[in-house]
Amino acid sequence: MSERIVVIGAGVIGLSIAHELAAERASGRIITVLTDADPIDTTSAVAGAVWFPYAAERSPAIDLQLQTTLRRFIDIAREHPDAGIDMRTGIIIERSPNPDRSWTDLVEASETDDVPEGATGMRTTVPLGTMSQYLPWLQAKCEELGVEFERRTVADPDALAGEFDTAVVAAGARSGALLGDDDTVVPxxxxxxxxxxxxxxEFRIDDESEGGLAYVLPRRDCVVLGGTHEPSNTNPEPDPEIEAGILARTAALVPALANARIVSRGVGFRPVRERVRIEEVSGRALRVVAAYGHGGSGMTLSWGTAERVAELVAVS
Ligand SMILES: Cc1cc2nc3c(=O)[nH]c(=O)nc-3n(C[C@H](O)[C@H](O)[C@H](O)COP(=O)(O)OP(=O)(O)OC[C@H]3O[C@@H](n4cnc5c(N)ncnc54)[C@H](O)[C@@H]3O)c2cc1C
Incomplete structure (x- = not known):
């Protein structure tokens, strides 16, 4: 009988996993995605979304995922112009005397002096996603591979036993509560x-700017200006005062932005966890695999995560 796999979550992590599992055609699996929000209404849709490690675990395992994801996005940008992934050049601005440049092992970069006074910087070319285009594209690709999507809120993965053989929990910041065994995920x-x-x-990213995060990400439909990193703010609505700060910081970085017309606003909750959790969870009523905790790097780690989950599902 075909293995019935359910993926809980249709953000960039859930969609990438569903695609990866379904792409192994010979497996004869039946893949279903359960989600209580359309991909376009998830935190993933709020992401900038640039391939760059930020606010997530750094380890050899994660470096491998960074590399895998980079390679997959380079291929997608070349082979699928309709996917909304572009290779963009820009500058990573550095404010500390010993900046972490470990990412330059993975992608070419060169030092630049086109930076604010007192800062240093690296010019590089990396994938940047227009998420309003990429997430629907990825969902459509999943559907072409036979993945079924169902709008459903899951209260307890164990309740899916009988209906499915394996559940992959890719529910972002809500994953810990859904599994009930992990209170370490901070939204x-x-x-x-x-x-x-x-x-x-060109993009600009200034993670350590004095007034808070500042980034300018030109994508196909707009320029995304950010941002904030607020562990204790639970307000799901855009805050006008915070927005004024973002506009001031980004216009200081790129003066051409002053008076640019606002087209929309967004708020999302990064699933921050000390370590990204990708593992089989024991003691459940069906086989459960956890895949969450990507912090500010969900897009950046998405394909690496999907490949890792597919390996886990295949062996266990
Ligand atoms: C402002 C901002 C900018 C960012 N910029 C970048 C960037 O430039 N690059 C980058 O790599 N990352 C960026 N990130 C981080 C990135 O957005 C996240 O890491 C990523 O979205 C996490 O994806 P996810 O699929 O795990 O979660 P989500 O996108 O939150 O998706 C979770 C899914 O699970 C579903 N779900 C949850 N609970 C249940 C339930 N009980 N039942 C059914 N369905 C459920 C939801 O409906 C949703 O479909 C940014 C984040 C923010 C907020």
Missing amino acids: VRGQVVRVENPGIT
């Missing part, structure tokens, strides 16, 4: 404002 609020592009082609 860290991030706010963005999206503006009409006044002609900007």
